[in-house]
Amino acid sequence: xxxxxxxxxxxxxxxxxxxxxxxxxxxxxxxxxxxxxxxxxxxxxxxxxxxxxxxxxxxxxxxxxxxxxxxxxxxxxxxxxxxxxxxxxxxxxxxxxxxxxxxxxxxxxxxxxxxxxxxxxxxxxxxxxxxxxxxxxxxxxxxxxxxxxxxxxxxxxxxxxxxxxxxxxxxxxxxxxxxxxxxxxxxxxxxxxxxxxxxxxxxxxxxxxxxxxxxxxxxxxxxxxxxxxxxxxxxxxxxxxxxxxxxxxxxxxxxxxxxxxxxxxxxxxxxxxxxxxxxxxxxxxxxxxxxxxxxxxxxxxxxxxxxxxxxxxxxxxxxxxxxxxxxxxxxxxxxxxxxxxxxxxxxxxxxxxxxxxxxxxxxxxxxxxxxxxxxxxxxxxxxxxxxxxxxxxxxxxxxxxxxxxxxxxxxxxxxxxxxx
Amino acid sequence: xxxxxxxxxxxxxxxxxxxxxxxxxxxxxxxxxxxxxxxxxxxxxxxxxxxxxxxxxxxxxxxxxxxxxxxxxxxxxxxxxxxxxxxxxxxxxxxxxxxxxxxxxxxxxxxxxxxxxxxxxxxxxxxxxxxxxxxxxxxxxxxxxxxxxxxxxxxxxxxxxxxxxxxxxxxxxxxxxxxxxxxxxxxxxxxxxxxxxxxxxxxxxxxxxxxxxxxxxxxxxxxxxxxxxxxxxxxxxxxxxxxxxxxxxxxxxxxxxxxxxxxxxxxxxxxxxxxxxxxxxxxxxxxxxxxxxxxxxxxxxx
Amino acid sequence: xxxxxxxxxxxxxxxxxxxxxxxxxxxxxxxxxxxxxxxxxxxxxxxxxxxxxxxxxxxxxxxxxxxxxxxxxxxxxxxxxxxxxxxxxxxxxxxxxxxxxxxxxxxxxxxxxxxxxxxxxxxxxxxxxxxxxxxxxxxxxxxxxxxxxxxxxxxxxxxxxxxxxxxxxxxxxxxxxxxxxxxxxxxxxxxxxxxxxxxxxxxxxxxxxxxxxxxxxxxxxxxxxxxxxxxxxxxxxxxxxxxxxxxxxxxxxxxxxxxxxx
Ligand SMILES: Nc1ncnc2c1ncn2[C@@H]1O[C@H](COP(=O)(O)OP(=O)(O)OP(=O)(O)O)[C@@H](O)[C@H]1O
Ligand SMILES: [Mg+2]
Numbered sequence: 001x002x003x004x005x006x007x008x009x010x011x012x013x014x015x016x017x018x019x020x021x022x023x024x025x026x027x028x029x030x031x032x033x034x035x036x037x038x039x040x041x042x043x044x045x046x047x048x049x050x051x052x053x054x055x056x057x058x059x060x061x062x063x064x065x066x067x068x069x070x071x072x073x074x075x076x077x078x079x080x081x082x083x084x085x086x087x088x089x090x091x092x093x094x095x096x097x098x099x100x101x102x103x104x105x106x107x108x109x110x111x112x113x114x115x116x117x118x119x120x121x122x123x124x125x126x127x128x129x130x131x132x133x134x135x136x137x138x139x140x141x142x143x144x145x146x147x148x149x150x151x152x153x154x155x156x157x158x159x160x161x162x163x164x165x166x167x168x169x170x171x172x173x174x175x176x177x178x179x180x181x182x183x184x185x186x187x188x189x190x191x192x193x194x195x196x197x198x199x200x201x202x203x204x205x206x207x208x209x210x211x212x213x214x215x216x217x218x219x220x221x222x223x224x225x226x227x228x229x230x231x232x233x234x235x236x237x238x239x240x241x242x243x244x245x246x247x248x249x250x251x252x253x254x255x256x257x258x259x260x261x262x263x264x265x266x267x268x269x270x271x272x273x274x275x276x277x278x279x280x281x282x283x284x285x286x287x288x289x290x291x292x293x294x295x296x297x298x299x300x301x302x303x304x305x306x307x308x309x310x311x312x313x314x315x316x317x318x319x320x321x322x323x324x325x326x327x328x329x330x331x332x333x334x335x336x337x338x339x340x341x342x343x344x345x346x347x348x349x350x351x352x353x354x355x356x357x358x359x360x361x362x363x364x365x366x367x368x369x370x371x372x373x374x375x376x377x378x379x380x381x382x383x384x385x386x387x388x389x390x391x392x393x394x395x396x397x398x399x400x401x402x403x404x405x406x407x408x409x410x411x412x413x414x415x416x417x418x419x420x
Numbered sequence: 421x422x423x424x425x426x427x428x429x430x431x432x433x434x435x436x437x438x439x440x441x442x443x444x445x446x447x448x449x450x451x452x453x454x455x456x457x458x459x460x461x462x463x464x465x466x467x468x469x470x471x472x473x474x475x476x477x478x479x480x481x482x483x484x485x486x487x488x489x490x491x492x493x494x495x496x497x498x499x500x501x502x503x504x505x506x507x508x509x510x511x512x513x514x515x516x517x518x519x520x521x522x523x524x525x526x527x528x529x530x531x532x533x534x535x536x537x538x539x540x541x542x543x544x545x546x547x548x549x550x551x552x553x554x555x556x557x558x559x560x561x562x563x564x565x566x567x568x569x570x571x572x573x574x575x576x577x578x579x580x581x582x583x584x585x586x587x588x589x590x591x592x593x594x595x596x597x598x599x600x601x602x603x604x605x606x607x608x609x610x611x612x613x614x615x616x617x618x619x620x621x622x623x624x625x626x627x628x629x630x631x632x633x634x635x636x637x638x639x640x641x642x643x644x645x646x647x648x649x650x651x652x653x654x655x656x657x658x659x660x661x662x663x664x665x666x667x668x669x670x671x672x673x674x675x676x677x678x679x680x681x682x683x684x685x686x687x688x689x690x691x692x693x694x695x696x697x698x699x700x701x702x703x704x705x706x707x708x709x710x711x712x713x714x715x716x717x718x719x720x721x722x
Numbered sequence: 723x724x725x726x727x728x729x730x731x732x733x734x735x736x737x738x739x740x741x742x743x744x745x746x747x748x749x750x751x752x753x754x755x756x757x758x759x760x761x762x763x764x765x766x767x768x769x770x771x772x773x774x775x776x777x778x779x780x781x782x783x784x785x786x787x788x789x790x791x792x793x794x795x796x797x798x799x800x801x802x803x804x805x806x807x808x809x810x811x812x813x814x815x816x817x818x819x820x821x822x823x824x825x826x827x828x829x830x831x832x833x834x835x836x837x838x839x840x841x842x843x844x845x846x847x848x849x850x851x852x853x854x855x856x857x858x859x860x861x862x863x864x865x866x867x868x869x870x871x872x873x874x875x876x877x878x879x880x881x882x883x884x885x886x887x888x889x890x891x892x893x894x895x896x897x898x899x900x901x902x903x904x905x906x907x908x909x910x911x912x913x914x915x916x917x918x919x920x921x922x923x924x925x926x927x928x929x930x931x932x933x934x935x936x937x938x939x940x941x942x943x944x945x946x947x948x949x950x951x952x953x954x955x956x957x958x959x960x961x962x963x964x965x966x967x968x969x970x971x972x973x974x975x976x977x978x979x980x981x982x983x984x
Contacts, residue, residue, distance in 0.1 A: 028477040186707045201699040212692040266842030274818045274829045281816035286804035286833025369537040375530025379523045380515045391822045393874040
């Protein structure tokens with residue numbers, strides 16, 4: 001720790017004390033004409049920023065060091081990746097996890113099960129958005145709109161025509177896809193940052209329409225008494241119904257993982273990633289930019305629509321307030337924290353970001369503050385997320401180089417790893 | 421046709437448009453220089469309004485007269501917004517200069533959410549009444565039913581600020597450096613422009629303008645809360661894109677067009693969908709003329 | 723000789739700047755041609771215009787792929803140009819940095835394969851076969867380019883020279899009849915440049931692919947090319963065999979200050 005650093009940190013602390021002074025220290029009550037001075041906040045800010053400035057500096061130095069190292073040796077696989085690749089760790093871990101997942105609803109209360117189901121909803125939403133943002137690199141800030149489309153599809157179709165959950169589930173997915181194509185078609189030609197703001201605009205338009213078009217959507221008061229999913233006409237107790245929903249969500253999550261995993265190592269998935277990496281090179285390699293973007297966008301929307309139906313069935317009541325921009329932001333921070341393009345990362349990200357505030361009540365107030373900070377910090381220090389996506393590797397027999405004209409032995413594409 | 425109503429809407433739109441233009445300038449200047457949609461800009465505007473509110477209350481309690489409060493509170497707000505803009509750039513954007521384009525954008529969104537919640541937690545989620553600091557002008561009496569003094573002052577202030585900004589960019593050293601950086605950053609660096617300083621200055625100026633907008637609109641509408649920056653931010657961005665992002669006269673023009681669109685649409689069509697008109701305009705412009713009204717479409721260099 | 727690429731009167735304006743000025747050019751089948759000229763002459767712009775990345779202000783670009791119809795291709799999107807058999811590399815390397823070397827080449831196979839989302843999810847026999855063929859073919863190309871030891875490396879971790887070769891490999895994977903190389907030897911050492919020379923000849927002789935390269939390394943240009951086109955200020959100022967170009971006074975004048983060390 002150099003004296004120079006301490007000096008600098010003092011300066012930074014002083015700056016932040018000054019900067020946050022009006023907002024942090026003074027609290028005015030214009031109605032009763034009272035001013036409250038919260039002086040201890042001053043100390044908090046000062047001490048906090050002093051310490052954080054050291055952490056920041058340390059992380060910055062480490063980042064600079066890493067960059068240098070990476071160019072020197074590429075074979076540096078992080079610990080998490082090594083663990084995930086190693087079957088001796090991976091298989092038992094998977095079994096333990098499987099048992100836990102199965103036993104969970106029988107060990108915990110209905111309240112806990114509901115929380116977990118909510119977290120699972122975010123897992124699936126995160127994985128869906130991951131297709132759009134993580135794989136194809138399209139920053140969709142209106143993702144929640146498709147979620148709303150799914151939820152309202154179920155609520156309205158049920159309200160007007162009495163259609164059940166299982167009928168509407170595919171309908172919701174289809175509606176999501178339709179909206180995805182409809183919105184995506186005109187906007188996907190736009191540059192990345194414009195796309196972000198247009199999708200945000202679309203998301204808000206849909207929410208505002210739901211809020212104001214009373215005749216269609218019942219306005220801000222929303223729609224209540226949405227039935228929970230049926231099971232061959234069996235009537236569940238409340239607790240059994242929570243369990244049922246939980247297992248439905250588990251099934252949906254597994255299905256999603258399966259599909260996304262298959263997609264990301266397919267012809268289409270590779271095209272998405274290539275598009276994310278370099279649009280122009282991608283086109284020059286013969287990939288249709290618009291079509292490829294559209295498939296990613298629509299597929300992400302499909303998932304949001306599907307989960308939307310699930311969400312309506314779970315809460316039995318929906319209104320436009322559930323579909324604000326903040327919701328999109330939460331899903332985005334899940335993807336950013338977990339790791340863009342990484343399935344395991346997104347799952348962990350969703351569980352951490354949704355469960356942590358639920359269980360640490362003290363946290364929940366600071367939830368959105370934290371989400372915002374996470375987005376900044378991850379982008380600055382670890383843009384690949386806590387678990388970075390790993391590309392599939394292939395083994396080839398008969399390693400020969402240069403002008404080998406005929407080989408008979410060719411590779412078994414033996415994937416060393418698929419989990420990413 | 422009810423002409424009085426028409427003029428009321430016209431002037432109302434002009435007032436709105438002025439505010440949008442003030443905020444839009446920050447977007448446009450930053451975008452012109454580092455090609456980043458500074459999502460947190462709306463929050464800087466909101467912080468400006470909050471700081472002004474706090475300062476005004478403290479100063480009023482100290483027993484100052486209204487005009488002194490107005491001036492001092494505005495100055496404090498401008499200084500603080502500028503400082504926030506400066507700090508935000510240093511933390512959230514500067515480390516990401518070389519990163520892929522998506523990264524600073526996500527960082528900006530994060531910053532925006534962070535600042536919103538920072539004010540929410542440190543202050544309140546309620547709407548706070550903003551003191552009406554703008555004085556009533558006596559000579560305005562005869563036409564007060566069409567346009568209020570506050571509106572006149574907003575329009576005039578905006579006009580003055582625009583002229584000052586244009587002069588600054590045209591004739592001062594830093595203004596020239598800004599233009600050079602906007603045109604070609606690496607070239608500017610080669611000829612000795614301190615690019616970091618230029619970027620910081622851009623954020624400082626843009627944020628200060630947002631604070632002016634914040635103080636004006638807050639005293640006009642009389643209510644603020646932590647969320648006002650979000651909507652205002654998107655609308656101002658719409659204005660910037662509408663006029664042609666990167667272009668300063670474009671931001672002003674875009675602000676006016678958006679202000680009138682909203683004013684007439686809510687006045688003649690429906691007031692329920694106020695925000696929808698702005699968003700719809702944004703979407704339509706981006707789809708059909710992404711270069712904006714004054715912007716020229718350029719070919720991306722490969 | 724039968725021309726496979728005919729460019730007539732190609733003009734490109736950027737605002738007030740005329741980067742290409744009524745340019746005519748022809749490439750014959752089986753030919754290795756070079757496009758040279760001082761910095762800023764408009765060479766890269768020429769590539770961008772004929773591959774659909776820029777839309778030229780005026781002029782015609784016509785291709786006659788071997789065994790296929792003659793076709794005017796200006797205005798087509800870059801991906802359609804590539805589909806029709808004209809592939810390229812970039813002056814400032816544009817690989818997919820966080821994909822593996824093999825995957826980079828596999829991307830080149832995209833336009834020659836068909837499987838879609840359903841195929842990816844269900845992974846039926848058709849998709850599996852196609853995928854296997856893509857892997858095989860891509861590996862084969864990597865071997866030809868001397869890159870097979872890097873298969874599973876991320877593209878961004880490759881040495882510079884290998885990155886340039888990977889760009890060529892990726893272009894070859896699209897099954898082109900003509901490859902456009904934008905300064906393939908830039909930043910290479912003499913050994914690497916020599917290997918590149920051999921590689922380009924092999925591509926022509928063994929794969930039957932024609933090539934047009936932009937290059938500043940005159941030694942390479944002179945030894946490789948059947949024909950050379952010289953550009954300056956957007957205009958074609960000369961064309962001919964290496965021998966003719968070397969002795970052309972107009973060319974020497976255009977390069978005044980820059981030496982021709984061949
Ligand atoms: N997208 C664009 N917008 C504006 N001007 C451009 C664009 N692309 C190229 N130019 C201009 O066109 C001219 C020709 O550029 P080009 O890159 O084609 O030259 P070049 O012959 O490839 O040079 P070098 O040998 O340095 O690669 C230059 O003056 C350049 O600035
Ligand atoms: Mg060039």
